[in-house]
Amino acid sequence: MTLALYRIDDRLIHGQVVVGWGQPLDCTFIVLVDDEVSGSDWEQDLYRMGVPPHIEVIFASVEKAAELLPTWEADSRVGILLVGDIDTAVALTARAPQVRRFNVGGVHHRTGRRERLRFVYLTDDEAAKLRQLSARGVEVTAQDVPTARAVPVGEFT
Amino acid sequence: MSSSPLRGVIVSHAAVAQALVAAVTAITGIEGALTPVSNEGCGTEALAERLREAVGSGPAVLFVDLPGGSCLTSSARYAKQHADVAVVTGVNLAMLLDFVFHRDIAPAEAARRAVDAGGKAIRVTAA
Numbered sequence: 001m002t003l004a005l006y007r008i009d010d011r012l013i014h015g016q017v018v019v020g021w022g023q024p025l026d027c028t029f030i031v032l033v034d035d036e037v038s039g040s041d042w043e044q045d046l047y048r049m050g051v052p053p054h055i056e057v058i059f060a061s062v063e064k065a066a067e068l069l070p071t072w073e074a075d076s077r078v079g080i081l082l083v084g085d086i087d088t089a090v091a092l093t094a095r096a097p098q099v100r101r102f103n104v105g106g107v108h109h110r111t112g113r114r115e116r117l118r119f120v121y122l123t124d125d126e127a128a129k130l131r132q133l134s135a136r137g138v139e140v141t142a143q144d145v146p147t148a149r150a151v152p153v154g155e156f157t
Numbered sequence: 158m159s160s161s162p163l164r165g166v167i168v169s170h171a172a173v174a175q176a177l178v179a180a181v182t183a184i185t186g187i188e189g190a191l192t193p194v195s196n197e198g199c200g201t202e203a204l205a206e207r208l209r210e211a212v213g214s215g216p217a218v219l220f221v222d223l224p225g226g227s228c229l230t231s232s233a234r235y236a237k238q239h240a241d242v243a244v245v246t247g248v249n250l251a252m253l254l255d256f257v258f259h260r261d262i263a264p265a266e267a268a269r270r271a272v273d274a275g276g277k278a279i280r281v282t283a284a
Contacts, residue, residue, distance in 0.1 A: 010200040014226035015170065046233050050225015108200025118198075 002073050003031070005080045008089050009105040012037070012082050013047045013057070016105065020145045021080060022055065029056040029079040031072055033065040033092060062088060066095035073098070086126045093138055101139040103150075104130070116156040119144045127157035162260040163267055165191040166211045167248055168232050169222040172197075181253050190257045196227050204231040216241040216264045218256065218271065220248035243268035251278030 004025045009017065012032055021027065030051065037043045038061045048057050060068060065081075072079055083089050086107070093099045106119050113121035120142050122130070134140045134153045141150035167174035174193030182188055192211040196204050208219070208231060219232040224246040236242045243264035245252070252275030259270060 011227040011230075014230075015223065018225070042237075046230050047225075049229060050223070106200070108198065109203055110200065 002075065003069075003079045003081050005103055006089075006099060006101055007080060007082050007103045007105045008084075008086060008107060009082060010084050010107055012084050013050050015050075016145055017080060017082065018051055018055070024146050025078050025080070027080050028054060028077045029058060029072075029075065031058045031060060031065065031079060031081040033060050033062060033081060033083045033088060035061045035088075038064070062091045062095065065092060069096045069098065086122075086129050090129055090133060093133060093136070099138065101141075102133065104140065104142040104156075105144055117142055117151060120156055122157065130157050161215050162190070163256075163262070163264060164212065164215060164217040165220060165253065165256055165260075166194055166208070166217055167191060167220045167222075167253070168194045168196070168208065168228045169248070170196055170226075170228065173222055177248065177250060177253060180250055181257060184254060185257055187257045190260060191253065196231075199227070201227070201231060204228075205235065208232065208235050212239075212242065218242070218264050218267050219244045220253065220256075220271070221246045222248055245271045245275075247275060249275045249278060251275050 005021055007017065013030060032047060037047065038059045044059050051057050083092060089102050104120055107121055109121045112123045115121050130140050130153050140153035142156050143150040167177050172195060174195055178191045178193045181191055194207045194211045199207065204227060219236065219242060221228045221232050221244060223229060229246060232244045236244045241264055245268045252271040255274035256267060256271055259267065
């Protein structure tokens with residue numbers, strides 16, 4: 001199979017990802033792309049705690065992820081790739097142009113952001129970055145769980 | 158014995174925490190020992206802020222619903238920065254009922270006690 005979902009979610013590994021998406025996709029590996037987490041054993045242990053033993057968790061920096069992406073995409077298993085913010089998504093797509101889609105699954109309130117959807121809050125700069133990704137041919141939609149509608153980027157930015 | 162009674166903070170998805178606090182109060186009549194925190198609509202920073210407000214100063218036990226996910230990661234990060242805070246996962250009503258009557262012990266001991274009380278409540282009953 002391949003990486004079935006490329007997701008931006010500031011909670012990274014949590015119930016919606018592992019259960020909500022992981023079960024219907026029959027996901028057996030998760031790639032967490034985050035420069036900080038990839039350098040912290042403690043953080044990695046914390047994220048592994050939320051994942052059942054049959055799902056492998058791989059931690060990678062943006063640079064390493066861009067290098068290993070072809071391997072994960074050619075994997076016979078189904079995987080999910082996670083990033084925690086829009087800047088990381090932009091950085092990854094810049095280094096790995098084969099990334100053709102991103103699901104915005106959860107970007108929550110913070111000073112300077114305003115509500116675009118119930119589960120998506122963005123600054124104007126972040127909204128512009130998502131539109132730029134889309135303009136470069138990356139399919140950007142917002143969808144928290146598989147049963148919800150995939151909202152096109154033009155409707156929430 | 159601890160200098161001040163332990164505070165219990167329940168950290169959950171949706172309204173599980175609020176419901177558990179209401180149930181404990183309904184059964185025991187004890188109010189103020191437990192504070193609910195929901196992760197509803199929260200990113201990492203917002204949930205950390207909710208935790209800070211709920212715990213306040215002094216010792217506490219954080220009762221988290223699942224052994225993974227945003228409730229646990231935020232709680233574990235908080236506990237890492239506060240020596241007088243312990244974290245228990247898999248919160249259930251039985252452990253909370255025991256906890257509210259035993260709040261004059263250290264957080265780590267209260268956490269172990271909660272695991273014991275909560276675990277004993279999980280069983281298969283005779284048909």
